[in-house]
Amino acid sequence: MREAVLVSACLLGHRCRYNAEVLAPREIPVDPELIVPVCPEEMGGLPTPRSPSFFEDEQTGEEILSGQGRIVSEEGEDRTEAFLEGARKTLEIAQQLGARKAFLKERSPSCGCNEVYMGDTRVPGIGVTAALLRREGIEIIPVD
Numbered sequence: 001m002r003e004a005v006l007v008s009a010c011l012l013g014h015r016c017r018y019n020a021e022v023l024a025p026r027e028i029p030v031d032p033e034l035i036v037p038v039c040p041e042e043m044g045g046l047p048t049p050r051s052p053s054f055f056e057d058e059q060t061g062e063e064i065l066s067g068q069g070r071i072v073s074e075e076g077e078d079r080t081e082a083f084l085e086g087a088r089k090t091l092e093i094a095q096q097l098g099a100r101k102a103f104l105k106e107r108s109p110s111c112g113c114n115e116v117y118m119g120d121t122r123v124p125g126i127g128v129t130a131a132l133l134r135r136e137g138i139e140i141i142p143v144d
Ligand code: SF4
Pocket: 008, 009, 010, 011, 016, 017, 018, 038, 039, 040, 041, 042, 105, 108, 110, 111
C-alpha cells in the first residue's frame, strides 16, 4: 500500500474555511507518496461559506465523541451531528488508505489538536475529527 497522510484541506489552499478565505498553502514536512486533503466540516454536510462553529462549553472533541457537549453555530444552531459525521468520514478515508499521520489545522472545532474556540475564547481542547483520529491511533500533528 502507498504511504498516505491526511492534511486539512484548507492548509493546502482549498476554499473550505467557514468564511471561504483561501489560506496560503502550508509546507507539509513529510514526503509521502500520497497527500490526501480532507475537510471534515464539508464532508459532514456543512456549506462553504458557513457561520463559525464553536464548542458550547469546555467539553470539546473527546467529550463530544462520548455523547456530551454540543457544537453550535453563531446563531445557536446545533451542528454536533454534522461534526461527528465529518469525523467518521475522515476516519474512513484514513483507514481505507492506511494513513498513520494527519496534519491538521490548529484551533478548528474539527481539526484543532491542542486548542479550540469556546465562543470568542481560545481554550485548551481538541477538535472532533482530531479526537477520533487520535483515538484510533493515528498521529495528529497541529499546523497553524
Ligand atoms: S480546519 Fe478542518 S474543517 Fe476547518 S476548513 Fe480546514 S479542513 Fe475544513
